Amino acid sequence: MKQNSVGKTFKYIVLVLIAAIQIFPLYWLITFSLKGNSEIFGDNVLGLPHIWKWNNYVEAFTQTNLLRYFFNSVFYSAVTVLVGGLFAAMAAYAIARMQWKLKGIVFALFTLGIMIPAQATLLPLFQLLDKTGLKGGYLGLLLPYIAGSLPMCIMILSGFYKGIPKELEEAACIDGCGIFRCFFFIILPIIKPALATASIFTFLGTWNELMLANTFVDSEAYRTLPVGIMSFAGQYSTNWGLIGAGMVIATLPTIIIYAFLSNQIQQSLIAGAVKG
Amino acid sequence: MSRMLGKKGNVMVFVLPALLMFLGFILIPLIISALYSLFKYDGIGTMQFIGLKNYADMFTTDPYFLRAIGNCLLLVIVSLVVQLPISLALALVLARGVKGEKFFRTVYFLPVVISSMVIGQLWMKIFNSDYGLLNTVIRFFTHSDFQYSWLSNPKTAFICTVVPAVWQYVGYHMLIFYAGIKSIPTDYYEAAQIDGATKGQVTRKITLPLLAPVMKTCMVFSITGSLRAFDLIYVMTGGGPNHASEVPATLMYGNLFRKGLYGYGSAQAFFIVIECLLFTFIVNKLFKKSEENASVL
Numbered sequence: 001m002k003q004n005s006v007g008k009t010f011k012y013i014v015l016v017l018i019a020a021i022q023i024f025p026l027y028w029l030i031t032f033s034l035k036g037n038s039e040i041f042g043d044n045v046l047g048l049p050h051i052w053k054w055n056n057y058v059e060a061f062t063q064t065n066l067l068r069y070f071f072n073s074v075f076y077s078a079v080t081v082l083v084g085g086l087f088a089a090m091a092a093y094a095i096a097r098m099q100w101k102l103k104g105i106v107f108a109l110f111t112l113g114i115m116i117p118a119q120a121t122l123l124p125l126f127q128l129l130d131k132t133g134l135k136g137g138y139l140g141l142l143l144p145y146i147a148g149s150l151p152m153c154i155m156i157l158s159g160f161y162k163g164i165p166k167e168l169e170e171a172a173c174i175d176g177c178g179i180f181r182c183f184f185f186i187i188l189p190i191i192k193p194a195l196a197t198a199s200i201f202t203f204l205g206t207w208n209e210l211m212l213a214n215t216f217v218d219s220e221a222y223r224t225l226p227v228g229i230m231s232f233a234g235q236y237s238t239n240w241g242l243i244g245a246g247m248v249i250a251t252l253p254t255i256i257i258y259a260f261l262s263n264q265i266q267q268s269l270i271a272g273a274v275k276g
Numbered sequence: 277m278s279r280m281l282g283k284k285g286n287v288m289v290f291v292l293p294a295l296l297m298f299l300g301f302i303l304i305p306l307i308i309s310a311l312y313s314l315f316k317y318d319g320i321g322t323m324q325f326i327g328l329k330n331y332a333d334m335f336t337t338d339p340y341f342l343r344a345i346g347n348c349l350l351l352v353i354v355s356l357v358v359q360l361p362i363s364l365a366l367a368l369v370l371a372r373g374v375k376g377e378k379f380f381r382t383v384y385f386l387p388v389v390i391s392s393m394v395i396g397q398l399w400m401k402i403f404n405s406d407y408g409l410l411n412t413v414i415r416f417f418t419h420s421d422f423q424y425s426w427l428s429n430p431k432t433a434f435i436c437t438v439v440p441a442v443w444q445y446v447g448y449h450m451l452i453f454y455a456g457i458k459s460i461p462t463d464y465y466e467a468a469q470i471d472g473a474t475k476g477q478v479t480r481k482i483t484l485p486l487l488a489p490v491m492k493t494c495m496v497f498s499i500t501g502s503l504r505a506f507d508l509i510y511v512m513t514g515g516g517p518n519h520a521s522e523v524p525a526t527l528m529y530g531n532l533f534r535k536g537l538y539g540y541g542s543a544q545a546f547f548i549v550i551e552c553l554l555f556t557f558i559v560n561k562l563f564k565k566s567e568e569n570a571s572v573l
Contacts, residue, residue: 011369015376018366019383022447026386028409029398045412091294100287106295113302115552117504119525120545123312123532124305127319147301150294179286208391210507215533226393230511233397240401247394254389262382269388270452 029251033057033244040240056241057249064236065220066246069228073250075138076224077206080145081199087146088153089195093187095154096161097169107158113151118211129216140216141224145206153198156271160194197268200261204269207254225250306549312542319538330543341544344522347434351441351502351523359442360449360494367453368479381454384447392444396511399440403427427513430520437509437521444508445501449494456490457483485569492563499559500552524548 032040033056035049044050060066094100095107125144129135134143169186188195213224220228229246236242258265313331316324334341366384370377387395402409405425414422426432460483468478506525509515515522515530524544531541 011374015366015369015374015380018362018446019380021443022383022387025398025402025409025443026390028402029394032401041407045407045409087294087297090290094287094290098287098290100284106291109303110294110298113298115500115556116302116306117500117525117548117552119504119506119528120309120549121302121305122309122529122545123538123542124308125301126533128301128305143297144301147297150298151302154294179283183290204389208393210391210393210511211529226391230393230397240407243397247397251390251394254391255386258382258386258389262385265389266381266385266451269448270455 026251029244030248032240033248035241037239037241053241056245059242060245060249064232064242064246065223065228066225066232066249068221069223069225070249072222073207073225076141076145077203079142080149080206081202083142084146084149084153084202085195085199088150088198089157089188089191090183091150092154092157092161093183096158097166107154110151110154114155118148122211122215125212126215135216136218136222138222141213141222144212144216145209149202149205152201152271156198156201156268157191157194160191164190196264197271200257200265200268201271203257204254204265309542310546312539313546314543315539317539318536320536323539326539330540331547333540334544334547338527340519340522340527341524343519344524344527347521348503348505348523350434351438351505352499354438354442355445355498355502356495359446360498363446363449363494364453364491366446366450367457368483370450371454371457372475381447381451384450386447387444388448390444392507393511395440395444396437396508399436399508400427400512403436428517430517433513433517434509434521437512440512441502441505441508445498449498452494452497453487453490456487460486485566488563488566488569492559492567495559495563496556499555503551503555504548524551 028046031046031048034052034054035044035056036051036053039045039050091106091110095103095110121144126135129140129143134140168190169182208226209224210226210230213227214230217223217227223231229243229250232246233243312323314325314327316326316329366380370380374380401407403426405411405423405428408426410426411422411424414420424432426436464482464486465478468482473481504525505523506529509521509523509526510529513521515526525548528541528544528548531537531544535541
């Protein structure tokens with residue numbers, strides 16, 4: 001019995017230690033975002049700030065384009081989640097419920113899409129957007145983002161469609177209401193949980209995306225948060241407080257959402273894994 | 277109802293938006309990449325068909341590619357040998373039910389939701405030679421004025437990008453394992469308990485064999501994720517110093533967008549796709565047997 005409790009204590013020590021390792025870098029980020037250089041580079045590297053320098057955040061918003069980057073990121077993410085979710089819901093509905101010859105092939109194509117790394121499409125996309133004049137504007141990122149969100153969303157949603165009984169929609173749709181009204185007013189409400197899962201997945205992917213945003217956008221006006229902060233981290237490389245503030249602001253929305261929806265987020269990020 | 281669902285027009289309206297976007301922005305670009313990889317092409321001049329020469333050049337004349345593959349394989353190995361075992365151990369402990377289970381799960385998973393740009397910038401600061409967390413801690417414990425620039429030394433630059441990669445995704449794999457363990461029917465455990473099996477026996481004879489399909493998924497994710505690794509390395513070292521920390525994806529990026537080697541860079545991009553497919557195939561083959569056993573149970 002005694003040995004058992006020693007083992008238990010040891011187990012907890014390891015669990016807590018790993019938790020500390022996972023959280024400490026973030027604690028450090030938040031504290032140095034609130035310190036002046038004399039503390040960061042001097043006597044107070046690890047502790048809480050002696051003087052809480054909220055001014056770092058004020059500076060980040062006033063001296064850099066952070067606010068613009070922030071709203072750009074919100075815009076890219078919101079449109080991608082909405083349009084990608086709608087298109088995916090429609091396509092997944094057609095794949096799961098409608099009768100047509102090519103649906104097996106189309107579904108296989110989308111599934112294949114999950115495996116395709118963005119690197120392998122980067123150059124042709126770059127040329128396509130460049131030739132059409134879309135590169136550098138909002139659409140230049142939105143189109144690849146929406147397309148990129150589809151495979152995973154379709155997989156999540158078509159799995160869910162298969163789980164809901166056909167009678168449910170049939171009863172509602174039988175008396176003459178058209179397919180579109182039926183889809184928007186009956187089907188979409190039913191698949192809400194799966195849409196939420198897909199949306200979270202898409203949001204996090206879009207919000208944090210770096211490679212496409214870094215490649216397709218050259219003007220500051222259309223830049224996303226990750227690219228914007230990367231560029232001003234180079235520019236103000238000695239002002240850690242300012243960079244830290246920017247990084248906290250880029251992270252805060254995801255952390256806040258995570259704080260409220262940690263279970264759903266965990267479920268949605270491993271959605272593809274568990275089904276496979 | 278079924279007539280409505282079989283109408284061609286309806287099907288088209290529902291499928292086409294997604295399908296066209298997928299074809300236009302993913303599948304066709306992928307095919308074009310594959311075609312470019314067979315040409316000598318700099319984006320401006322004429323394209324010259326050279327067959328598989330670009331692929332051969334990677335292994336024979338490219339001064340950095342073999343090292344990039346070596347780095348990438350190191351990342352794969354560390355992921356498989358360090359990251360996955362830690363994740364599995366954590367999942368086994370948490371799934372058995374400990375106090376604060378949900379808290380630990382939430383904390384372990386937290387880094388997954390943060391952008392790799394932030395993770396990269398943050399770890400750059402941790403490894404900073406003058407004011408970084410790591411050197412500060414070393415100085416504190418050794419009472420010396422320890423100085424070492426981890427990221428600008430070719431010997432340590434790459435391994436410094438491996439650490440945050442492992443750190444960030446430990447919680448991700450833990451959660452997949454955890455969900456896998458939780459989905460094992462409790463009857464098995466009850467039956468084992470009645471037969472007087474110890475905890476260790478239950479883990480070895482029931483949990484682990486039944487986890488084979490989940491293990492396979494984790495290995496595929498871990499390997500393909502490592503093979504396409506880009507963000508963290510791009511942010512932290514950019515492949516440097518002096519190309520010491522390149523991986524195929526960063527090399528490809530430089531070739532495409534700095535050197536304008538469209539054909540050669542595309543070959544490297546497509547090489548990553550082939551690698552991913554190949555490793556996925558191999559892992560699937562390796563697990564075929566143990567998965568059959570799992571389904572028999």
